[in-house]
Amino acid sequence: MSSGKNPVADLHTRIDQQAKKLEELHASRLMCKRGCAACCVDDITVFRIEADHIKAHTSNLLQSQEPAPPGRCAFLDEDGACRIYPQRPYVCRTQGLPLRWIEEDEDWNLQEYRDICPLNEEGEPIEDLSEEDCWTIGDAEAELAALEEKTHGNLQRVALRDLWPRPNQDERAPE
Secondary structure, three states: OOOOOOHHHHHHHHHHHHHHHHHHHOOOOOOOOOOOOOOOEOOOEEEHHHHHHHHHHHHHHHHHOOOOOOOEOOOEOOOOOEOOHHHOOHHHHOOOOOEEEEEEOOOOOEEEEEEOOHHHOOOOOHHHOOHHHOEEOOHHHHHHHHHHHHHHOOOOEEEHHHHOOOOOOOOOOOO
């Protein structure tokens, strides 16, 4: 049930509850653990509503620490662990699970696609898993998009690295 106070946190809680069931079901195949950062790359973007949530809960970190080097998610520490794990965005909460999604092809036919982190491939082929045994991409993204549109009036994404304050370009070092 939603508290209504923080819709992003409420959505993350519901996602975590659903993902936990899949994590338990696939525990023998999931190699994801603290420090596994193969999926944690620099190109990750989030809706501004999630960016606002992250900034609101990590302002001290953003002001006092540096982002990870380019190529890695800006929020990884030197050991490959997530520095914002409790506030990590939606996409990070389902990473590693068997994923499924539906797309229309050029003839308007619906096609199902599936994917899983290569580190988690061992086990029953993901093509043979039931729909319920996969994280279905769609509903959570739609809910995030609706929150984004309601809050910001449009759908705009932000790179996680861009959450760090940038030095003012007009400031010049003393001569």
